[in-house]
């Protein structure tokens with residue numbers, strides 16, 4: 001089967017407190033998503049990279065992009081990340097074998113390592129379900145009450161933080177998201193179908209640029225991995 005990446009990049013990035021959606025914010029002289037795209041294009045096994053933009057995105061065309069024939073832009077983003085991915089998969093399915101593996105990866109995870117993505121593909125390509133990158137939770141977790149005080153401590157044993165890529169077969173993922181649109185990640189839709197995605201150990205460098213302080217951290221990581 002073939003391996004495709006799909007980058008949802010139709011968010012507005014409200015937590016970043018910026019006019020510009022976070023995938024376009026400057027990171028070392030380039031938009032955040034350019035780093036993400038370059039990392040995925042460096043994975044030789046990926047034969048297509050689909051970028052999902054909001055229908056009214058006015059920024060993409062302001063930049064220069066690599067002239068790599070594997071890149072296809074889809075302007076079908078929706079109101080939520082899951083909706084953006086579900087819409088894109090409907091389009092992709094019109095021209096792609098349902099057995100193709102889709103690696104859905106957040107535009108905002110710009111520090112993802114191509115080696116890690118390649119390892120994930122190797123480890124999951126024979127898997128009946130698929131899986132996702134994730135890291136074991138290191139901190140003790142507290143649930144807050146309405147009064148801003150701790151209502152409960154959640155034991156962290158066995159807890160993982162989900163990252164992306166999340167890798168599933170196109171046909172299975174498309175059906176899962178159509179049936180379960182209220183999930184926050186692809187794995188959630190697959191789980192809702194009664195299947196168990198595999199966890200592939202990742203590390204904290206594959207974090208999602210979410211708040212303004214994250215940009216400096218991302219810049220440091222990108223510079224040190226280029227050195």
Ligand code: C5P
Pocket residue numbers: 008009010011012013023052077078079080081082084085105106107108109208210
């Ligand atoms: O906002 P959040 O950090 O969860 O977004 C994760 C990814 O999903 C980002 O790359 C963002 O652009 C994308 N997204 C999307 N469509 C939405 C909301 C978010 O493609 N409606």
